[in-house]
Amino acid sequence: MSSTKKAKDHGRPPEARRHLSFDxxxxxxxxxxxxxxxxxxxxxxxxxxDAIMSAFAMFSLxxxxxxxxxxRRNDANIRNLYQVEQVPSDTHLREMLDPVAHQQFYPMYNDxxxxxxxxxxxxxxxxxxxxxxLSVDGTQYFRSEKVHCSxxxxxxxxxxxxxxxxxxxxxxxxxxxxxxxxxxAPEPIIKQDGNNKNDCERNGAKxxxxxxxxxxxxxxxxxxxxxxxxxxxxxRLLKELNMHFLLVAKxxxxxxxxxxxxxxxxxxxxxxxxxxxxxxxxxxxxxGFVLDVPLNQGNPDLRVNFLCYTEYGANAxxxxxxSWVTDLEITTxxxxxxxxxxxxxxxxxxxxxxxxxxxxxxxxxxxxHGKENLSVVFLMLMVLAFLIDQTQELxxxxxxxxxxxxxxxxxxxxxxxxxxxxxxxxxxWHLYEVMLHDRAKELPAPGLSLHRYACCRPPPLIYPVLT
Numbered sequence: 001m002s003s004t005k006k007a008k009d010h011g012r013p014p015e016a017r018r019h020l021s022f023d024x025x026x027x028x029x030x031x032x033x034x035x036x037x038x039x040x041x042x043x044x045x046x047x048x049x050d051a052i053m054s055a056f057a058m059f060s061l062x063x064x065x066x067x068x069x070x071x072r073r074n075d076a077n078i079r080n081l082y083q084v085e086q087v088p089s090d091t092h093l094r095e096m097l098d099p100v101a102h103q104q105f106y107p108m109y110n111d112x113x114x115x116x117x118x119x120x121x122x123x124x125x126x127x128x129x130x131x132x133x134l135s136v137d138g139t140q141y142f143r144s145e146k147v148h149c150s151x152x153x154x155x156x157x158x159x160x161x162x163x164x165x166x167x168x169x170x171x172x173x174x175x176x177x178x179x180x181x182x183x184x185a186p187e188p189i190i191k192q193d194g195n196n197k198n199d200c201e202r203n204g205a206k207x208x209x210x211x212x213x214x215x216x217x218x219x220x221x222x223x224x225x226x227x228x229x230x231x232x233x234x235x236r237l238l239k240e241l242n243m244h245f246l247l248v249a250k251x252x253x254x255x256x257x258x259x260x261x262x263x264x265x266x267x268x269x270x271x272x273x274x275x276x277x278x279x280x281x282x283x284x285x286x287x288g289f290v291l292d293v294p295l296n297q298g299n300p301d302l303r304v305n306f307l308c309y310t311e312y313g314a315n316a317x318x319x320x321x322x323s324w325v326t327d328l329e330i331t332t333x334x335x336x337x338x339x340x341x342x343x344x345x346x347x348x349x350x351x352x353x354x355x356x357x358x359x360x361x362x363x364x365x366x367x368x369h370g371k372e373n374l375s376v377v378f379l380m381l382m383v384l385a386f387l388i389d390q391t392q393e394l395x396x397x398x399x400x401x402x403x404x405x406x407x408x409x410x411x412x413x414x415x416x417x418x419x420x421x422x423x424x425x426x427x428x429w430h431l432y433e434v435m436l437h438d439r440a441k442e443l444p445a446p447g448l449s450l451h452r453y454a455c456c457r458p459p460p461l462i463y464p465v466l467t
Contacts, residue, residue, distance in 0.1 A: 001443045010173070020395035021082075022428040025388055028111050030083045036104045041098070046088040051096040055378065057082040058367075058387035060415040061420065062360040066090040066367055072259070077420050081428050090368075097377045102188060105380040109185040110215055112276035112387055116182065121395045125175045125182070128328070131220040131244060133341055135174045135181075135348035136208065138189060138201045141363050142166035142375060143354075150373050151190035153198045166190065166375055169204040170383075171212065174224075174347040176340045180394045181351045184212055185427065186383050188376045188393040200226065210444060211240045222246055223330070226252055226347040230325050232299040239327070246326045246342045257325070261306055264290040273335060283319065284312040287329040287339055305330050307337045309339045352386075361386060398432045406437060 019023060033049040040048075040364035057078055058069040058268045072078055073087040088096060116122050127133045148154070148164035155163050167189040173183040189199045209223070222244040223229075230247040238245045251258045264270045274286040288308045295302045304325040309318040356363040362380055369375050389409075392399035406412035415435055423440060425431040434440055 001018055006180045019115050020121065020391055021398070022388065022392055022396070025112060025115065025391065026056075026082060026428075028115075029053070029108050030106045031095075031386070032111060035098065035107075039099055044092065044096075046086055046092055046096065048285070049095055050084050050086055051088050051093050052100075052381070053082050054093060054095060056381045056385060057084065059361065059378075059382040060388065061403070062362070063094055063417075064365065065363055066093065072421075075420070075423050076168055077348050080426060081420075081431070082422070094368040094370060096375055097371050098374040100377050102373060102376045102380050103430045105377075105384065106185050106211070106215070109183075109387060111182070112384075113182070113216075114390060116391060118397070119395060121391075122173075122182075124178065124394070125173050125277060127175055127332070127341055128337065131185075131194055131222045131247075131342055132173050132392065133175060134212070134221045134223050134243075135345050135352075136169065136223060136225050137348045137353075138167055138169045138204065139344070139353045141165045141167055141379065142366060147366065147369050149369055149373075149375065151188070151373065151376065153189065153191065155198075156428060165230075166379075167201070168376075168379060169201060169208050171208055171418055172348055172352050173398060174344050174351070176344040179351060180390050182390060182394075183352060183383055184208075184386050186379060187211070188379065190307055190376065202234070205229065205234065208240055209237065209243065213243070220244075222341065224342060230254065230295075232295055232302050233426045235295065235304070237304060244327055246328065246338065248342070248345070249323050249325045251323075254296060255327075257304075257306065259293060260293045261290055261308075264293065271332060271335075273332060282314065286310045286312070287335045289329060289335055295325060299442060307335065307342070309342075344452075346459060355409075356382070356386060359409045398429060398436065402432050402436050 007248060011415045026456055030049065033052040036048060036052065038048040054069075057072075058066065060082070061069070061072075063069040064071075069089060070090045071160075073089070076447070078084045078087055103415075122132070136164060139422060140380055141441055143163065143165045145161065145163055152164040152166060157163070169187040169189060170183060171182040171187070174181050187204045190197060191197070205225075212219075212221075223238055224246045225369045227247070227248040230249045230253070235245060235247070261270065270290045272286060272288045277283060277285060286309070287440045288310070289306060291305045292303050295304050304327065306323065307330055308321065308323040310318070313319045322342065324338075326338070328338060330338060330457050353363075363379070363382060366375075366421060367378050368381055370377075374403065393403065403409070403412055406415060416431065419425075419431055421438060423434070425434070
């Protein structure tokens with residue numbers, strides 16, 4: 001192949017799953033950004049799509065603050081890799097994004113998800129009878145006694161001190177055997193328009209699940225959630241949405257249910273499986289289940305299947321016990337499999353929230369709070385950047401190779417920012433290619449050859465020997 005042909009191919013991934021690499025995905029996000037209506041009464045020199053893509057670039061590059069990102073305003077790589085014509089200043093960026101409604105970003109997530117489906121990559125997440133595990137949980141990402149906006153939740157302590165906060169409900173498709181997760185657009189838990197009362201996780205879950213079913217009407221899902229979700233109204237909602245469920249159930253919250261389980265044990269209707277794991281021969285593992293029991297006394301018509309996993313140590317010491325209610329059929333053949341699915345709920349904590357908080361995304365940093373929607377808009381773009389990274393980790397061989405070479409996400413982000421700062425690239429694929437093969441090290445400093453630099457170095461300092 002000629003050098004001219006090689007130059008033209010810079011930054012082009014191979015045909016296989018090309019649409020799931022960084023550059024095509026960002027191009028699609030830019031197209032969606034251009035479709036978001038600009039409601040500003042007075043237009044300025046910066047466009048709203050440029051502001052959206054600039055904020056996305058900040059989270060994609062894992063810059064720790066808007067001030068750090070502001071130093072990239074004249075960087076040609078922003079134009080090449082993130083399709084930004086002109087980067088707004090940090091003040092303009094906050095002012096332009098504050099009035100944008102967070103619902104405007106939902107189509108960006110859907111475009112990425114459908115690209116994953118089209119590339120057949122979603123098949124790897126199939127867990128049980130063609131269904132996918134959807135792990136749902138909430139977390140807080142902002143808290144202050146001074147800074148607040150009209151959407152903030154508020155709480156007052158007995159001394160009258162008011163604390164403001166932001167929370168969101170996260171949902172991601174997970175699999176027990178995979179570290180990669182595929183997050184949906186988060187659902188902010190905020191004060192709703194025209195309502196002075198605080199929002200809550202239960203209302204947020206209703207909005208989130210209804211939106212997911214509306215956007216993906218035929219996606220077969222098994223919802224895994226914590227003990228707050230194993231109540232009659234929520235289970236009825238899941239049934240209405242044609243979603244299966246595997247929900248944690250605790251004895252203190254379901255006394256009547258556990259009484260029915262005890263009754264089933266006495267009547268010999270409770271099936272038990274036990275074994276000693278090879279890697280922990282001192283631990284006795286036990287799975288028990290019973291079918292068709294009432295959820296609680298107030299809803300005798302709502303029947304569920306009960307599943308319990310227990311670990312015992314020496315002298316029958318109880319080490320761990322987790323129980324679930326589900327509408328899935330439990331058998332001796334699939335009980336262990338379903339337990340693994342129930343325990344995969346933690347992936348929304350470990351592989352999602354923990355990554356956003358501790359792996360360079362800075363979700364708990366206040367990039368700018370605004371007066372209306374800015375905090376939530378930044379959250380939407382940050383999780384979108386996380387989704388793009390997870391998609392690359394799942395589908396892009398070049399990204400996988402670079403991540404393996406770096407050894408950790410944090411070191412990968414550090415190397416990426418360093419290359420981004422010092423060299424010009426045609427595309428993100430081009431940048432990954434240079435990082436993977438250490439091609440930046442082959443270049444001498446501009447204007448000075450390595451040989452001349454070696455000749456110009458001052459002699460080493462000689463320190464006197466002290467006697």
